[in-house]
Amino acid sequence: MAAYLLRRLVQAVLILFGVSLITFALLYVLPADPVRQIAGRAASAQTVENIRHQLGLDQPFVVQYGRYLLGLVQGDLGRSYLQRTDVSTLIAARLPASLLLMVGAIVCELALGLTMGLVAALKRGTALDQALMVGSFVGVSAPQFVVGLLLLYVFAVRLSWFPIGGYGSFSHLVLPSVTLGILGAGWYSRMMRSAMVDVLRQDFIRTARAKGLKRATVLFRHALPNAILPVIAMIGIDIGLFMSGIVVVESVFGWPGIGQLAWQAIQRVDIPIIMGVTLVSACAIVLGNLLADLVTPFIDPRIKLQ
Amino acid sequence: EDKAAAASAQAGEYTPDPDAKEGGAIVVTYKDDVSTLDPAIGYDWQNWSMIKSLFDAMMDYVPGTTELRPALAESYDISDDGTVFTFHLRKGVKFHNGREMTADDVKYSLDRVTNPKTQSPGAGFFGSIKGYDDVASGKADHLAGVEVVDPSTVKITLSRPDATFLHVMALNFASVVPHEAVEKWGADFGHHPVGTGAFKLADWTIGQQLVFQKNADYWRDGVPYLDKITFEIGQEPIVALLRLQKGEVDIPGDGIPPAKFREVMSDPEQKARVVEGGQLQTGYITMNVTMPPFDKKEVRQAVNMAINKDRIVQMINNRAIPANQPLPPSMPGYDKSFEGYQYDPDKAKEMLADAGFADGFETELYVMNTDPNPRIAQAIQQDLAGIGIKADIKALAQANVIAAGGAKDEAPMIWSGGMAWIADFPDPSNFYGPILGCAGATPGGWNWSWYCNEDLDKEAAKADSIVDPAKKDERDKMWSDVYGKVMADAPWVPVFNEQRFTMKSKRMGGADDLYVDPVHIPINYDYVYVTDVQ
Amino acid sequence: MSGQLVVETAPANEAGAPRRRRGVFSRLLGRPLALIGLAVILLTVCGAVFAPYLTPFDPNDQMFDGLSLEGAPMPPGGKFLLGTDLLGRDLLTRILYGARTSLVIGIVANGVALFIGSLVGITAGFFRGWIGTVLMRFTDLMMAFPALLLAICLAAVLSPSLWIVALVIALVNWVQTARVVYTETSSLARREFVEAERSIGASTPRILFRHILPHLLPTIIVWGTLGISTTVLLEATLSYLGVGVQPPTASWGNIIFENQTYFQAAPWLVFFPGAAILALALAFNLVGDAMRDILDPTQRGRL
Amino acid sequence: MTRAPRRALPARSDAVLAVDGLTVVVAGEDGPRPVVSNLSFQLMRGETLCIAGESGSGKSMTALAIMGLLPKPGAKIAGGSIRLGGSELTDLSEGGMRAVRGSRVAMIFQEPMTSLNPVLTIGRQLTEAIMAHEPVGRGEAKRRAVAALDAVRIPEAASRMGQHPHELSGGMRQRVMIAMALALRPDVLIADEPTTALDVTVQGEVLELLRDLQRDLGTAVILITHDMGVVAEMAARVVVMRHGRMVESGAAATIFSNPREAYTRELLAAVPRIGEGAGRVATRLRELPAAGAARPVPVVEVADLAVRFDLHGGLLGRVDRRVHAVEGVSFSVGDRETLSLVGESGCGKSTTAKAIAGLVPYEGDILVGGRNIAGLPRSEAKALRRDVQMIFQDPYASLDPRMSVGDLVAEPMLIHGVASGAERRERVAGLFERVGLSPADTGKYPHEFSGGQRQRICIARALALRPKLIIADESVSALDVSVQARVLELLRELQAEFGIAFLFISHDMAVVENISDRVAVMYLGQIVETGTRDQIFTDPKHPYTQRLIAAVPVPDPSRKRHAFPRLDQDIPSPVRRVGDEPARLKLRDLGGGHLVAA
Numbered sequence A: 001m002a003a004y005l006l007r008r009l010v011q012a013v014l015i016l017f018g019v020s021l022i023t024f025a026l027l028y029v030l031p032a033d034p035v036r037q038i039a040g041r042a043a044s045a046q047t048v049e050n051i052r053h054q055l056g057l058d059q060p061f062v063v064q065y066g067r068y069l070l071g072l073v074q075g076d077l078g079r080s081y082l083q084r085t086d087v088s089t090l091i092a093a094r095l096p097a098s099l100l101l102m103v104g105a106i107v108c109e110l111a112l113g114l115t116m117g118l119v120a121a122l123k124r125g126t127a128l129d130q131a132l133m134v135g136s137f138v139g140v141s142a143p144q145f146v147v148g149l150l151l152l153y154v155f156a157v158r159l160s161w162f163p164i165g166g167y168g169s170f171s172h173l174v175l176p177s178v179t180l181g182i183l184g185a186g187w188y189s190r191m192m193r194s195a196m197v198d199v200l201r202q203d204f205i206r207t208a209r210a211k212g213l214k215r216a217t218v219l220f221r222h223a224l225p226n227a228i229l230p231v232i233a234m235i236g237i238d239i240g241l242f243m244s245g246i247v248v249v250e251s252v253f254g255w256p257g258i259g260q261l262a263w264q265a266i267q268r269v270d271i272p273i274i275m276g277v278t279l280v281s282a283c284a285i286v287l288g289n290l291l292a293d294l295v296t297p298f299i300d301p302r303i304k305l306q
Numbered sequence B: 001e002d003k004a005a006a007a008s009a010q011a012g013e014y015t016p017d018p019d020a021k022e023g024g025a026i027v028v029t030y031k032d033d034v035s036t037l038d039p040a041i042g043y044d045w046q047n048w049s050m051i052k053s054l055f056d057a058m059m060d061y062v063p064g065t066t067e068l069r070p071a072l073a074e075s076y077d078i079s080d081d082g083t084v085f086t087f088h089l090r091k092g093v094k095f096h097n098g099r100e101m102t103a104d105d106v107k108y109s110l111d112r113v114t115n116p117k118t119q120s121p122g123a124g125f126f127g128s129i130k131g132y133d134d135v136a137s138g139k140a141d142h143l144a145g146v147e148v149v150d151p152s153t154v155k156i157t158l159s160r161p162d163a164t165f166l167h168v169m170a171l172n173f174a175s176v177v178p179h180e181a182v183e184k185w186g187a188d189f190g191h192h193p194v195g196t197g198a199f200k201l202a203d204w205t206i207g208q209q210l211v212f213q214k215n216a217d218y219w220r221d222g223v224p225y226l227d228k229i230t231f232e233i234g235q236e237p238i239v240a241l242l243r244l245q246k247g248e249v250d251i252p253g254d255g256i257p258p259a260k261f262r263e264v265m266s267d268p269e270q271k272a273r274v275v276e277g278g279q280l281q282t283g284y285i286t287m288n289v290t291m292p293p294f295d296k297k298e299v300r301q302a303v304n305m306a307i308n309k310d311r312i313v314q315m316i317n318n319r320a321i322p323a324n325q326p327l328p329p330s331m332p333g334y335d336k337s338f339e340g341y342q343y344d345p346d347k348a349k350e351m352l353a354d355a356g357f358a359d360g361f362e363t364e365l366y367v368m369n370t371d372p373n374p375r376i377a378q379a380i381q382q383d384l385a386g387i388g389i390k391a392d393i394k395a396l397a398q399a400n401v402i403a404a405g406g407a408k409d410e411a412p413m414i415w416s417g418g419m420a421w422i423a424d425f426p427d428p429s430n431f432y433g434p435i436l437g438c439a440g441a442t443p444g445g446w447n448w449s450w451y452c453n454e455d456l457d458k459e460a461a462k463a464d465s466i467v468d469p470a471k472k473d474e475r476d477k478m479w480s481d482v483y484g485k486v487m488a489d490a491p492w493v494p495v496f497n498e499q500r501f502t503m504k505s506k507r508m509g510g511a512d513d514l515y516v517d518p519v520h521i522p523i524n525y526d527y528v529y530v531t532d533v534q
Numbered sequence C: 001m002s003g004q005l006v007v008e009t010a011p012a013n014e015a016g017a018p019r020r021r022r023g024v025f026s027r028l029l030g031r032p033l034a035l036i037g038l039a040v041i042l043l044t045v046c047g048a049v050f051a052p053y054l055t056p057f058d059p060n061d062q063m064f065d066g067l068s069l070e071g072a073p074m075p076p077g078g079k080f081l082l083g084t085d086l087l088g089r090d091l092l093t094r095i096l097y098g099a100r101t102s103l104v105i106g107i108v109a110n111g112v113a114l115f116i117g118s119l120v121g122i123t124a125g126f127f128r129g130w131i132g133t134v135l136m137r138f139t140d141l142m143m144a145f146p147a148l149l150l151a152i153c154l155a156a157v158l159s160p161s162l163w164i165v166a167l168v169i170a171l172v173n174w175v176q177t178a179r180v181v182y183t184e185t186s187s188l189a190r191r192e193f194v195e196a197e198r199s200i201g202a203s204t205p206r207i208l209f210r211h212i213l214p215h216l217l218p219t220i221i222v223w224g225t226l227g228i229s230t231t232v233l234l235e236a237t238l239s240y241l242g243v244g245v246q247p248p249t250a251s252w253g254n255i256i257f258e259n260q261t262y263f264q265a266a267p268w269l270v271f272f273p274g275a276a277i278l279a280l281a282l283a284f285n286l287v288g289d290a291m292r293d294i295l296d297p298t299q300r301g302r303l
Numbered sequence D: 001m002t003r004a005p006r007r008a009l010p011a012r013s014d015a016v017l018a019v020d021g022l023t024v025v026v027a028g029e030d031g032p033r034p035v036v037s038n039l040s041f042q043l044m045r046g047e048t049l050c051i052a053g054e055s056g057s058g059k060s061m062t063a064l065a066i067m068g069l070l071p072k073p074g075a076k077i078a079g080g081s082i083r084l085g086g087s088e089l090t091d092l093s094e095g096g097m098r099a100v101r102g103s104r105v106a107m108i109f110q111e112p113m114t115s116l117n118p119v120l121t122i123g124r125q126l127t128e129a130i131m132a133h134e135p136v137g138r139g140e141a142k143r144r145a146v147a148a149l150d151a152v153r154i155p156e157a158a159s160r161m162g163q164h165p166h167e168l169s170g171g172m173r174q175r176v177m178i179a180m181a182l183a184l185r186p187d188v189l190i191a192d193e194p195t196t197a198l199d200v201t202v203q204g205e206v207l208e209l210l211r212d213l214q215r216d217l218g219t220a221v222i223l224i225t226h227d228m229g230v231v232a233e234m235a236a237r238v239v240v241m242r243h244g245r246m247v248e249s250g251a252a253a254t255i256f257s258n259p260r261e262a263y264t265r266e267l268l269a270a271v272p273r274i275g276e277g278a279g280r281v282a283t284r285l286r287e288l289p290a291a292g293a294a295r296p297v298p299v300v301e302v303a304d305l306a307v308r309f310d311l312h313g314g315l316l317g318r319v320d321r322r323v324h325a326v327e328g329v330s331f332s333v334g335d336r337e338t339l340s341l342v343g344e345s346g347c348g349k350s351t352t353a354k355a356i357a358g359l360v361p362y363e364g365d366i367l368v369g370g371r372n373i374a375g376l377p378r379s380e381a382k383a384l385r386r387d388v389q390m391i392f393q394d395p396y397a398s399l400d401p402r403m404s405v406g407d408l409v410a411e412p413m414l415i416h417g418v419a420s421g422a423e424r425r426e427r428v429a430g431l432f433e434r435v436g437l438s439p440a441d442t443g444k445y446p447h448e449f450s451g452g453q454r455q456r457i458c459i460a461r462a463l464a465l466r467p468k469l470i471i472a473d474e475s476v477s478a479l480d481v482s483v484q485a486r487v488l489e490l491l492r493e494l495q496a497e498f499g500i501a502f503l504f505i506s507h508d509m510a511v512v513e514n515i516s517d518r519v520a521v522m523y524l525g526q527i528v529e530t531g532t533r534d535q536i537f538t539d540p541k542h543p544y545t546q547r548l549i550a551a552v553p554v555p556d557p558s559r560k561r562h563a564f565p566r567l568d569q570d571i572p573s574p575v576r577r578v579g580d581e582p583a584r585l586k587l588r589d590l591g592g593g594h595l596v597a598a
């Protein structure tokens, strides 16, 4: 177990290194000049060069990247060009909100997706199954901005059940989580359905029924843990897709997470922030996958970590 | 020495609102984060007016107008040749940290903002101060032209006469900061601002909100009225408007989102709370005069005649007025009689044919990618197609468009919307130097049409050396001429001047002018008040 | 592939013959739901191909009467069947022309992603050893990228055009498929029939393509159909950020994104292109489901 | 609870379960198709009723109908009644059925390996059954679960409660299933082929256990099986089914000694019996010419074969343990000879076969037609391997379910470029006919065939290349007797016709006795005894061989064995630390080719 963890962590570090290298290289060749933005429109060419030199942006790629890495291993993500603050401060201030939202969204999409998938599997072939299938596609196809605004309009403005955007309490979390969750639910319900259909065909389900167990017990205690494995693997994959959703949803709901930070940084080519956000999300993804892998043996004891 | 100058500035003093009530708190929302509140650095839509409320400079403007008035300087003298400005500081002005502001602080602040290490985007504004070049190139630490005469007198010597210098001294970049606080916080001063302004920063939760608290010791009597302003960050404009409608927000900082504009304006109750005002802004298309076929004046003129500005204005829900010259109407020097190029596609086609492009040509139109700019670009594209010019749209992130504009042979045409020139100060010169003058036509510069007319540069310099306020009209006239000549060469197509529509909650009080203050955007926090306090 | 099959086994008797001779396609036609799906796909493709003949308008023509005097778009009905957009262009026309872009993205880009993903997944899952390790580590690396950020950077670097966007989307989207296919292939590779194939001397490509691939089809179909909406919307996000298809080229995604803030003032601008995406994705799903059942002989004759 | 009286009156011969006119239909391609028709029987208290019949005769469907667990929506009860005690089961709602299941009727399913939930502990699966029916607390339920495990003689029952099914051997899993069924002391226990998938030795133990439990608890048992040996050993009464109908029923002794129906007689005749198999004569006959000829080159010669699987572990994932699956096995198979490899599950039989087929890396020498495969270039090795074909242990798993059987059979020819187009098709058709299938079936898929038919498809596939040696890995163990007999007959015919040598792998001693020329007994990766069939069966020397032979149930109720000797310990594991090599056994020659480990 310890050995496994160690190996996975080494792997994770290598992956993060790769991510940083590729992102840095991509941003390096990006046709936009951050110095111009810092210097402002009244700056002379000399001032611009001055700033470029101060930031070390006049140096060759290898040197720039080397310096970045050096900072990175010391926990220094650099300073934002435009916000004039340490990137780590900015991310640290926003990360908790994003993580919270992510957890909320995962809970939502699991609750929604798994229920839909479960019901569809149980009612396989019926009209309800078909309707749920259409529903899952609606979830996958609906633009999140519109879904978010719609939810906001109905549940916050009209019904006043939830606050209109913002951050702080549980009720703030509900709508953004649901908005993000609707998309994921589409995916999960499809996966859950097929996994469940498979499991319900298994002999041990028949055994459980032969014991005279309650339907709910058969479903939740016997079938679900077996069907949920592919779903858990999916959660690991899913975290990577979150970033896209988070950007939109955070802005609709005024959620102070890293999605908004990333969005603004991309608009203004604030390279240190883009790097930082990419690395932090990469971390989250790698950790998410690791966690998913670590959890599976608890759910399915046949699986051994190696 | 000319005391008249000082006297005339005093004349336009503001008369306080008799109905104003003290106390209360308001909520303002913004979509984008506030990056820094360091006056030497902040240059964004959001932090510009926040900094104005936290800091003061030698000069500022009469609320709701573009009229200069002394601020931290109680009075000032200008030498006859217009190169020496002596500011007499107001006594007893205290920083938020309790220390009294002195002439040393003024010098310190000016040295700081021009020092390249500060990386101030506004350093260039101080280029006329003697010794600026040495500081900018790192040869000197101090501006030779700034002298502390005594604790309450600062003398600033310019290397050339500069009629805009008082405006420069009203810029945020000229704000006075206490050196001990700057040294204490170092690079983080922007997050722990200490100034002399009407408000002080009470709390800043990054990415969420900033809270401003009334500065009880404010040197100007009677203001501010509000006890507290909360800026909520990261709010989508549509959502901000929904919250405003529910009474949770007082001012949507990003204005009325285009998508909601018609809804708001068609509801009398909401419309009543909308304040409309001019803006020192022009939206224009640049044509790169170094890239064929735009090196031909006739082609550029033809393009000027091809654009249906009325329709573009209609498309953005009439939130602007069509423009025919670089200067916006509320700017001194705006030439009311100027007719510009009338919309006449047939004539444009003819001219194009005369220039040898009977079949038109292909080109590219760069545009920033946020609504409504791509839409406007598409409207322009259609108009160009009308005279046979096939323009491909390149909708890019702001930074990429700016980079393309700053490269000599990359962007033939750019629609300036979203990055457009909003005046830093209300003076006609502000629309020339970096965006139409030779100085800006350098790689990485902001003169995206790469238009460089040495003669005009000279005329402009001449106009700027007229510092005598009495000759203001003459100077404005000279500037009108400069812009007239620019338009004769037609490096730009001025398309429209945006109107500002600010919306406020029912309980907000104060004159409408305060809500469309030309320098305090979106509103002048120091003078507005709420009506529902006891 | 199927041609060979038929030659090999077409038996001389009647009992087995009809089963084989009925092709996949004709069996698809026997299913009403699949038929609906096929019809929708066909309709979309025809709409895209014959757009100029189907509509009197030009997709980029900003018509004067397409906007009200206050600059508001026209609601559906009358001259403009589905209304107009914020520039006074006919929405139906734009959706028809937009199908060209969206089909390229949703089918070509998504298809390429699916192809790369399957190839990588199969190869890595089947060949343990260093090929598998290298491929899976590379997949892990790609997976660690936040997809959107990577797409934005890539697209920005490569300068936008439809095919570049398609390429970028393919480059970003193959990863999840690879992961899933990998898992499945590695378990399939351990099934006994693979060993049996080896024992009769079957070559590796033969085992991969004739024996393993058919088993992966259901998974590939599920990911492929779900991928349609995802990629179409990703294209829209990229366009919205200025690194996608450039205006005024229409795509279903960018029609939505351009207009999404107006969904209350002009809901048709979001609803119709959204419905088009949904319909296409659903149609492929219906056909995919049917294909899966048809291609899976164990599903036959079951209730 | 009326448990006490129930047990007190085992002698009363009133029916505890009465099935009357039961008809079960399943959905077919052209409307409903009956799989059980008009079936009636009664089960008395405390008796064992065996339902016998060939595969697909509707045995399992009957059991599932009683349990109310018919697969939905494919099957349903179309008529008849099932009365348990006083209540009519067919009228009960799902909720009502739930109360009956487990507590009054319990069932042990056909597939022991897959019938336990892999992700839940044994203890959990036992206690929840108890708690579902009786108002007891968790502690009490646990106590009873441990007691039930003890009752089925699971060693260290208490500590096993926390284990998961995959940590138990197949026999233990089946015992857990039985414990689960018996924990609630049901009136009726239905055991659906509880031993088919198990080793002979384990099978013997499980049957023994069932008998004990029935004696102790007085439960009435319905035992479903196609193994007449098991029937003879267990049954008081027998119901013989075919095509969903009852063919014959009566007391076990009567059925075996005096079967009325032709089908019953057929069924009994098909049962392989040690020492009197039908195939015995045939093999004998063929042995004679071989003995007279000069000693030919063996088809396959295996010398000192060893196969080890590395297990990774430790900090850096280094190899720290090895499975010594095959450890120094030597034998040869001559022309037209059948060598049987027997031994318990996990002793390395399949691994040996796979090594010969070139599917696992090995050490030692394998000579095909006198040439050592190891040294040859790829292409030549491939050509040589054409001479060795394998029929896998599980016919269903070894056929690609998505390929038609015609394609599957044609595939080896296609790969090796043997025959083309029309000729190949003809040969496929010929092979189908040869193995007793209709050439019309070539377009069907594996799942559309019964187990026996699938096995024949595998044989046809193996024959396609006209190999010199066919390795048959447990090729008949999963088949019911009648099919098994037919397949064995087919193998014998093919051997006579094409002159093929067989390496026959099995744990069923009766079958081995019927088909082999020589036998090698494997234990823990090594051969412990080898010799001609007669030497092994009439004069087994190694205790392990003796035990294997003793474990075979005899299909004769009059020769019922009692108290099958149980192993006092589990079989030792072939997994060893690196460096800790197992000791090689030395074989002692007893003369006449009969070797036995010291």
Ligand SMILES: Nc1ncnc2c1ncn2[C@@H]1O[C@H](COP(=O)(O)OP(=O)(O)OP(=O)(O)O)[C@@H](O)[C@H]1O
Residues within 6 Å of the ligand: D026, D027, D035, D053, D054, D055, D056, D057, D058, D059, D060, D061, D062, D071, D074, D075, D110, D226, D480
């Ligand atoms: N789910 C199902 N749907 C349709 N037909 C089925 C289904 N399950 C079984 N059958 C059919 O019902 C018939 C009886 O099957 P059953 O399982 O009762 O046989 P069995 O006697 O138990 O055979 P075995 O000895 O192989 O277990 C078979 O012809 C089988 O094909």
Ligand SMILES: Nc1ncnc2c1ncn2[C@@H]1O[C@H](COP(=O)(O)OP(=O)(O)OP(=O)(O)O)[C@@H](O)[C@H]1O
Residues within 6 Å of the ligand: D309, D310, D323, D324, D325, D343, D344, D345, D346, D347, D348, D349, D350, D351, D352, D393, D507, D574
């Ligand atoms: N790929 C493998 N990796 C590790 N161990 C293996 C592998 N294949 C087989 N084994 C182990 O080798 C031993 C011999 O297995 P083998 O399959 O040869 O048994 P068998 O005699 O055929 O048993 P059965 O009668 O159950 O088929 C077993 O302990 C098994 O667990």
Ligand SMILES: [Mg+2]
Residues within 6 Å of the ligand: D059, D060, D061, D110, D192
């Ligand atoms: Mg059965």
Ligand SMILES: [Mg+2]
Residues within 6 Å of the ligand: D349, D350, D351, D393, D473, D474
């Ligand atoms: Mg085996």
